Amino acid sequence: MAQKSLTKYEVLSTKYGLFSDAKKYIAGGVNSPIRSFKAVGGDPLFIKRGRGSKIYDESGREFIDYCLSWGALILGHSHPDVVEALKEALGRGTSFGAPTLQETELAKLIQEALPSIDSARLTNSGTEAVMGAVRAARGFTKKNKIIRFADSYHGSADCFLGTSAGVPEDFKKHTLSVPYNDSAAVSGIAKKDRDVAAIIVEPVEGNAGVVLPKEGFLKKLREISDKYGIVLIFDEVITGFRVSYGGAQGLFGVKTDLTCLGKIIGGGLPMGAFGGRRDIMKHLAPEGSVYQAGTFSGNPISVRAGITALKILKETDPYKTLEEKTKTLCDGIIKVARRRDVDLRINRIASLFDISFKDTGLFKIFFHSLLGSGVYLSPSPLESNFMSTAHTDEDIAKTIKAAEKALGR
Numbered sequence: 381m382a383q384k385s386l387t388k389y390e391v392l393s394t395k396y397g398l399f400s401d402a403k404k405y406i407a408g409g410v411n412s413p414i415r416s417f418k419a420v421g422g423d424p425l426f427i428k429r430g431r432g433s434k435i436y437d438e439s440g441r442e443f444i445d446y447c448l449s450w451g452a453l454i455l456g457h458s459h460p461d462v463v464e465a466l467k468e469a470l471g472r473g474t475s476f477g478a479p480t481l482q483e484t485e486l487a488k489l490i491q492e493a494l495p496s497i498d499s500a501r502l503t504n505s506g507t508e509a510v511m512g513a514v515r516a517a518r519g520f521t522k523k524n525k526i527i528r529f530a531d532s533y534h535g536s537a538d539c540f541l542g543t544s545a546g547v548p549e550d551f552k553k554h555t556l557s558v559p560y561n562d563s564a565a566v567s568g569i570a571k572k573d574r575d576v577a578a579i580i581v582e583p584v585e586g587n588a589g590v591v592l593p594k595e596g597f598l599k600k601l602r603e604i605s606d607k608y609g610i611v612l613i614f615d616e617v618i619t620g621f622r623v624s625y626g627g628a629q630g631l632f633g634v635k636t637d638l639t640c641l642g643k644i645i646g647g648g649l650p651m652g653a654f655g656g657r658r659d660i661m662k663h664l665a666p667e668g669s670v671y672q673a674g675t676f677s678g679n680p681i682s683v684r685a686g687i688t689a690l691k692i693l694k695e696t697d698p699y700k701t702l703e704e705k706t707k708t709l710c711d712g713i714i715k716v717a718r719r720r721d722v723d724l725r726i727n728r729i730a731s732l733f734d735i736s737f738k739d740t741g742l743f744k745i746f747f748h749s750l751l752g753s754g755v756y757l758s759p760s761p762l763e764s765n766f767m768s769t770a771h772t773d774e775d776i777a778k779t780i781k782a783a784e785k786a787l788g789r
């Protein structure tokens with residue numbers, strides 16, 4: 381693949397000027413930085429609508445979507461059952477700031493899928509879920525520090541943004557960062573420093589490409605946590621209901637103390653949740669003294685979408701098929717890359733995959749070439765791509781063809 385100037389799509393999107401207009405009114409033109417295409421260059425797509433495996437931008441172009449709102453849409457866009465449930469829920473009111481029966485129903489579905497969760501709390505985002513879990517762990521252990529893994533992502537709360545400006549050093553010093561899959565480093569810290577409240581881990585890293593846990597790594601974290609009275613937190617915001625209905629903890633058979641969820645559990649609407657051992661969760665207000673709250677937490681709209689999505693997943697059990705589709709796609713891309721003699725690598729598990737090149741500069745070109753052929757990948761080589769139940773064999777064949785064309789350049 382040779383370096384080249386703007387693709388047809390880039391020229392078009394620049395011509396429409398949607399991004400420059402957005403920049404006048406929205407900081408950086410986006411409401412979350414990764415959307416800006418900074419990692420791949422060019423202007424971001426402005427999406428008008430989505431249906432099934434496809435999204436459509438403001439200029440009317442159709443794209444097969446492998447970003448799927450960063451994995452949230454495991455059933456694809458506008459799943460008819462979810463839309464129907466939402467219509468009904470909307471007619472009953474959008475928020476009460478008071479308990480509803482449906483919140484219990486969703487929490488029960490979560491508990492059945494992830495038995496480590498004795499009790500949960502619903503939040504509005506994954507970030508809020510992680511914040512709540514960390515605070516609960518600190519309140520429970522009466523300790524301050526957290527061990528996290530360097531390339532993992534846990535949302536945008538202060539304690540996980542070691543490199544961001546605007547976070548006081550006094551906050552940063554409580555977060556200790558070690559390389560993923562390095563249980564010896566965790567053990568070394570835990571042995572020396574008795575102020576560690578929690579270890580937080582993505583059981584499969586999904587925000588630094590797709591990185592699988594080494595054999596025994598998660599079990600080792602369990603052992604270290606038990607030995608030193610540390611709360612083990614699995615951040616399953618991506619992996620929950622994605623790598624299996626029981627999440628990564630179900631897949632790898634490791635019991636965690638607390639779990640953070642998000643993305644899929646909202647059925648495409650904003651939602652997060654955290655939960656786990658009752659003796660830890662009971663420290664939350666109103667029972668205990670760890671404060672955690674939200675005006676829209678457990679709002680009936682997100683909850684209704686979440687219940688509908690989880691019930692579909694439970695009843696249809698699409699995980700084997702999702703994995704097979706992902707394998708077909710990834711094997712197809714690898715095959716055409718070999719044929720073209722391009723050093724392209726893919727890591728994958730279940731319906732989660734990344735694409736990287738030995739020559740890291742190639743991703744941008746590959747991304748834009750695919751865009752030109754009607755395929756939308758997550759706009760960064762460090763982010764995961766996802767398969768939905770709505771993706772067809774035809775979508776997959778078309779994507780492999782688009783990859784072959786891109787790699788031929």
Ligand SMILES: *Cc1c(COP(=O)(O)O)cnc(C)c1O
Pocket residue numbers: 450504505506507508510533534535536582586587615616617618642643651652
């Ligand atoms: C997306 C993500 C979060 C943050 O969730 P938001 O809903 O974006 O706040 C946290 N942890 C992981 C592993 C994620 O992938």
